[in-house]
Amino acid sequence: xxxxxxxxxxGIKASFHEEAxxxxxxxxxxxxxxxxxxxxxxxxxxNEADFVIMAIENSIAGSLLPNYTLIRxxxxxxxxxVYLPIQLHLLALPGVKFEDVKVATSHPIAIRQCVDFFDDFxxxxxxxxxxxxxxxxxxxxxxxxxTVAIANSLAAELYGLNILERRIESNKKNFTxxxxxxxxxxxxxxxINKASICFQVGNHxxxxxxxxxxxxxxxxxxxxxxxxxxxxxxxxxxxYVDMEWKEMENYDTAIRRVLKYTVNFNIMGEYLKNDxx
Numbered sequence: 001x002x003x004x005x006x007x008x009x010x011g012i013k014a015s016f017h018e019e020a021x022x023x024x025x026x027x028x029x030x031x032x033x034x035x036x037x038x039x040x041x042x043x044x045x046x047n048e049a050d051f052v053i054m055a056i057e058n059s060i061a062g063s064l065l066p067n068y069t070l071i072r073x074x075x076x077x078x079x080x081x082v083y084l085p086i087q088l089h090l091l092a093l094p095g096v097k098f099e100d101v102k103v104a105t106s107h108p109i110a111i112r113q114c115v116d117f118f119d120d121f122x123x124x125x126x127x128x129x130x131x132x133x134x135x136x137x138x139x140x141x142x143x144x145x146x147t148v149a150i151a152n153s154l155a156a157e158l159y160g161l162n163i164l165e166r167r168i169e170s171n172k173k174n175f176t177x178x179x180x181x182x183x184x185x186x187x188x189x190x191x192i193n194k195a196s197i198c199f200q201v202g203n204h205x206x207x208x209x210x211x212x213x214x215x216x217x218x219x220x221x222x223x224x225x226x227x228x229x230x231x232x233x234x235x236x237x238x239x240y241v242d243m244e245w246k247e248m249e250n251y252d253t254a255i256r257r258v259l260k261y262t263v264n265f266n267i268m269g270e271y272l273k274n275d276x277x
Contacts, residue, residue: 078269106150
């Protein structure tokens with residue numbers, strides 16, 4: 001019998017990371033719970049996990065910038081992606097009414113996605129926690145009758161909580177993109193039409209423009225460009241770029257041509273586009 005894939009997640013069971021892992025791998029996985037994104041990377045590096053699933057951007061809160069640095073520094077391969085619709089609910093112990101609530105708690109990213117809701121209820125103190133599901137578990141474990149967690153329905157089900165208010169996220173088209181990380185790039189022949197790369201360019205007029213022009217000329221669509229300062233280097237930046245294409249030959253040609261105009265160039269991963277929400 002084949003062993004279940006071991007997937008390291010930031011957070012605990014019923015977190016959005018586990019929900020995203022279920023969507024990508026199916027439910028027959030072994031979830032490795034971690035306290036931080038760095039710890040997920042350590043689990044993968046030490047062969048205590050086969051994969052990491054890592055949030056990289058949210059349609060409301062934006063990019064999770066430190067995670068770009070982690071992927072580059074650990075030199076993991078990006079081998080897939082998954083988009084998860086984020087539906088945030090207020091979870092409370094059975095019997096608790098909304099008027100009893102004094103405190104709401106969740107992960108900072110989840111809180112940022114619900115600011116409009118809490119603007120209407122200034123009497124509720126919002127407190128940041130480590131993880132959406134962990135906040136729900138704490139309410140159950142400590143029987144907190146004046147506190148609600150902002151989390152998903154998976155957490156409500158697992159920890160026996162009621163949903164007081166549904167869909168409190170500010171934007172109902174809210175989603176998070178997650179990347180699938182492995183120790184090494186897959187050598188198997190499989191279809192690919194998307195890539196994540198990282199590079200630097202010289203600090204002179206037109207340096208970045210030249211690189212972007214090459215991709216445009218070869219019909220390689222850049223779906224995201226994210227810049228990050230190089231630590232300790234003034235006016236130097238890493239550029240993280242996601243791209244997709246229809247003709248593999250165009251992508252290969254573009255990569256060869258941009259190598260002449262970049263330094264510290266790294267193909268972080270090539271994989272199949274998977275943007276269905």
